[in-house]
Structures are given as C-alpha cells and as structure tokens.
Amino acid sequence: MVQFWLRHETKPNERRTALLPEHVQQLIAAGHQVTVEHSPVRCAADAEYEKVGVKLVAAGSWKSSPKDTVILGLKELPEEATPLVHRHVYFAHCFKGQAGAKELLTRFKQGGAELYDLEFLNDDKGRRVAAFGRAAGTVGMALGLLNWAYQKLRPGSEKPMEPQLETYDTYADLVAHVKSLLDQVKAKTGETPKSIVIGALGRCGSGSCWFADSCGVGDKLSRWDMAETKKGGPFAEILDHDIFVNDIYLMSQIPPFLNRELIAKPRKLSVVVDVSCDATNPFNPVPVYSKITDFDDPALRIAPGLDLIAIDHLPSLVPRESSKEFVDSLLPHLLQFPNSPVWTGALKLFNEKVAANVK
Numbered sequence: 001m002v003q004f005w006l007r008h009e010t011k012p013n014e015r016r017t018a019l020l021p022e023h024v025q026q027l028i029a030a031g032h033q034v035t036v037e038h039s040p041v042r043c044a045a046d047a048e049y050e051k052v053g054v055k056l057v058a059a060g061s062w063k064s065s066p067k068d069t070v071i072l073g074l075k076e077l078p079e080e081a082t083p084l085v086h087r088h089v090y091f092a093h094c095f096k097g098q099a100g101a102k103e104l105l106t107r108f109k110q111g112g113a114e115l116y117d118l119e120f121l122n123d124d125k126g127r128r129v130a131a132f133g134r135a136a137g138t139v140g141m142a143l144g145l146l147n148w149a150y151q152k153l154r155p156g157s158e159k160p161m162e163p164q165l166e167t168y169d170t171y172a173d174l175v176a177h178v179k180s181l182l183d184q185v186k187a188k189t190g191e192t193p194k195s196i197v198i199g200a201l202g203r204c205g206s207g208s209c210w211f212a213d214s215c216g217v218g219d220k221l222s223r224w225d226m227a228e229t230k231k232g233g234p235f236a237e238i239l240d241h242d243i244f245v246n247d248i249y250l251m252s253q254i255p256p257f258l259n260r261e262l263i264a265k266p267r268k269l270s271v272v273v274d275v276s277c278d279a280t281n282p283f284n285p286v287p288v289y290s291k292i293t294d295f296d297d298p299a300l301r302i303a304p305g306l307d308l309i310a311i312d313h314l315p316s317l318v319p320r321e322s323s324k325e326f327v328d329s330l331l332p333h334l335l336q337f338p339n340s341p342v343w344t345g346a347l348k349l350f351n352e353k354v355a356a357n358v359k
Contacts, residue, residue, distance in 0.1 A: 002032045002337055003069045008039040008059035011075040013295040015043045015167060015319035016132075016326075018072040018089070023327045023334075025052040030335050035069075037061060043167075043319035062086070070337065074118070075313060077104075083111030087338070091118045093312075095353050096250075099280040102357050108350075109358045116346040121333065129342055130329035135315035135322035137207030137247050140275035141197070142174050142317070143309050144243040145215060147271045147299050148193045149181035151307070160307040161299040168318045175214045182215060194268070196222040196238055198229060198257055199247035204275050208245050233257040233285070239267035246274045246286050253283040260288055263303050272302070274310040 004027060006019045019027075021044055024034045036049045037059045046056055060078075062071045065086070073090040079100075084107045092115055094101035108115055121129050147161045168174040186192055195212060199205040200223035212218045222241065229235070232255040238244045239262065246257060258272065278284040279292050292310045293300050295317070299307040315322035333342050 003066065004032060004034045004334070005062050005065055005069045005071050006034065006036045007062045007071055007073045008037040009041065009073060009075055010060075010078050011313065013041075014075050014313055014316050015041050016074055016313070016316050016323045017042050017044060017319075018074050018323075018327065018330070020044050020320075020323055020327055021048040021052045021054075023331050024049060024054055026331060027334065028053060032335075035065070043323060080107075082107065084108050084113035085111040087114045087116065089116045089118060089337075093119070095120065095349070096278075096281055105354050105358050109354050114347060115350045116338070116343055117350065118330075120346050120349050121330075121342050122345060124341060129333055130326055131203055132315045132322060132326050133203030133249075134207035134210075135318065135325060136275050137197075137202075137204030137209075137245070138171060138211045139174070139207075139314040139317045140204070140245055140247070140273045140309070141195070141208035141211040142178050143298060143311070143314070144195065144245055144271050144273040145178050145182060145193060145212075145217070147273075147307055147309060148242055149178070149185050151270055152185045152189055152191065153181070159299075160301050161309075163297050165295045165298055165317060167316070170321050171211075171318055174318060175211065178211075179215045182217065192217055192220060193242040194220045194222075194240075195243040195245065196224060196241040197245045197247055198224045199249070199276075201225040202247060202249060204247035204249070208247055208275070229254075229257070234259050234262045236262065236265075238262075239265060239269050241269055243271045243273065244269060246272075246276050248276055248285065250276055250278050250281060250283060250285065254285055256287050257285045258288055263288060263306060267306075270305055270307065271299075272306065272308045274308065275314060277310050277312040279310055 027034050034054055036054045036056050038046055038056050067085050070087045094104045123129055150161050197205050197208045200209055212221045234256055238258055274286045289302055289308050292312050299309050302308045337343055
C-alpha cells in the first residue's frame with residue numbers, strides 16, 4: 001500500500017492534474033490511499049474527488065504529511081530554500097542544466113528526499129511511458145495559427161495576440177475556434193498560412209501536424225525531422241514560412257535552427273512557437289529569446305513583425321482532455337510504485353544527477 005498525495009498546482013494558469021477522480025478511484029480499489037488537496041483551479045472540481053471517497057485537505061499541506069507519503073504533482077514546487085523530505089513525482093526540469101537545477105537538487109539531498117521525474121519514466125526500450133508531448137504539439141500549433149490570424153485581422157495592433165487565453169473543454173472546441181479565425185482571414189485577405197514543423201515525427205510533432213490537418217491547412221505544412229535537419233542549421237528555409245513550430249526533444253548540443261542573424265534577414269516568417277521551450281538550456285536550438293511566455297501574455301514580439309510563443313505548459317489550454325490522456329498512460333505504473341523498472345530507473349537517474357551536481 002502506498003499513500004499518494006495529490007498536491008495543488010501553484011504555477012499560474014496550471015489547471016491540469018496528475019490524477020483525475022476516475023484514476024483516484026482505481027488506486028483506492030487497488031488498496032492504495034489517496035489524499036487530495038483543495039484546488040480552485042484544477043480541471044476537476046473538489047466535489048468530484050469527494051464523490052469517489054477521497055479526503056480533501058488544505059492546499060500546500062503536503063509539506064507536513066508523513067515522510068513516507070508520495071507527493072504527486074505536475075509542475076514545479078514553490079521556490080523555497082527548505083530541505084525536501086518526501087518522495088516526489090512531477091516534472092522537475094532539473095536534469096539538463098536548467099536555471100535553478102543545482103539549488104533544487106540541493107534541497108532534495110539536504111532533506112533525504114527522492115525525485116521520480118515524470119519526464120524520465122522510461123520502459124525497457126527507453127521510451128517514455130507517459131507524456132504530454134502530443135498535447136503540447138497540438139496546442140503549440142493552435143497558438144501559432146491563432147497568433148498569425150490575429151496579425152492578419154488586427155494589423156498594427158500593439159499586442160501580437162489576445163492576452164489571457166481561455167481554456168477549452170476539448171481539442172475539437174479548439175479546432176473549431178482556430179478554424180473560424182482562419183476562415184475570417186481567408187475571407188478578408190485570401191491568405192492561408194504556410195507552416196513548418198521541425199520534429200514532425202515525434203509525439204509533439206504529430207500533435208502539431210494533426211492540428212494543422214484538422215484546421216484544413218495541412219497541405220501548406222512542411223514536415224521536417226532528422227532527415228531534413230541532418231545538415232545542421234541555421235535553416236534559411238524557415239524564413240519562407242509564416243509559422244515555425246519547434247517540436248524536437250532536445251538531448252544534446254546541435255546547431256541552432258534559427259538565430260538572431262537569420263531573423264534579421266528579409267523573411268515571410270511572422271510567428272515562432274517553441275513547444276520544446278528550452279529557453280534556459282545552454283543548447284537551445286532557437287536562441288532568439290531569453291524568457292518564456294505564459295497564458296496571460298502568450299506572445300512576445302522579438303523583432304519587427306515577428307512574434308514568439310514559448311509557454312512551458314501548453315496542454316493546460318485543454319486541461320481535462322490532456323490530463324486524461326496523460327494519466328491513462330501513467331496509472332498502470334502508479335499501481336506498481338515503486339517496484340517496477342520504470343521507477344527504479346528514474347530513481348537511479350536522480351541519484352546520478354545529485355551526485356554529479358551537488359557536492
């Protein structure tokens with residue numbers, strides 16, 4: 001029996017969850033205990049968890065829970081200096097040299113805590129067992145198309161895109177909204193966007209391509225992957241497109257796809273969407289920005305007529321549907337926690353990162 005504790009997400013506009021009520025019900029049926037923190041922003045209401053027999057507790061109270069509790073979440077913990085003492089399961093973003101990585105790993109070491117990073121839960125073939133990649137690519141392409149449509153419908157606007165994006169219940173709702181704006185642009189100007197996706201064969205890329213196809217603009221989509229990028233960037237071909245979506249999973253240093261020198265040249269390009277969102281990674285292949293954007297202010301103007309979107313929790317735009325996809329894949333492994341190779345491998349990687357980065 002494992003005591004799982006679903007924490008409230010503190011990242012602004014994060015409405016996804018690591019457990020929906022139906023998944024909680026299955027964990028309880030298997031003999032595990034689940035505690036859920038109150039959350040006014042989670043895509044599933046508190047009452048839905050209460051209906052499946054869960055005890056709800058105050059947001060943030062995981063800090064005082066028993067030491068053997070497994071704390072479940074998605075995005076980062078509150079930035080504090082206090083040592084951590086529990087086992088944590090979430091996307092920590094601290095294994096690739098990101099900003100603040102050493103400080104976070106130090107907190108884990110000081111308190112004797114353990115991290116099972118959701119990004120590194122892999123099967124025996126090295127493939128991730130659960131990921132938001134397809135959802136991220138889907139929303140990334142959606143926002144790229146939205147940004148382009150706003151540019152065409154509101155030329156000269158000080159804001160490159162509407163602020164404070166609203167969430168959608170389903171991907172179908174998002175498709176319908178984006179398609180309606182694309183239809184308005186076509187009626188007004190006769191234009192349809194030409195886009196390029198790099199990483200088109202991966203999870204993220206497949207989501208981006210699916211969304212473009214669903215909106216009727218897939219025929220003007222360049223689908224690049226390793227074969228097209230093996231010569232090494234920067235790639236001037238990107239400039240001939242209206243929208244560039246970067247969907248690669250960065251594993252090592254590669255030449256940049258796009259840089260400041262390239263975007264200073266004459267271009268058709270007006271929107272860049274960095275789904276990979278590796279702004280603080282020293283190997284970022286899109287080094288044309290230094291800070292991420294968010295749902296309150298989604299697009300950043302990085303050059304005349306060129307906007308950039310780099311939101312590190314894109315699937316939150318469709319929180320319930322993307323959460324269900326993710327947790328449906330994660331649940332079979334949660335039922336085995338911590339005794340399967342998926343979990344022992346993640347713990348081994350964590351210990352290696354601590355040993356390498358914290359003295």
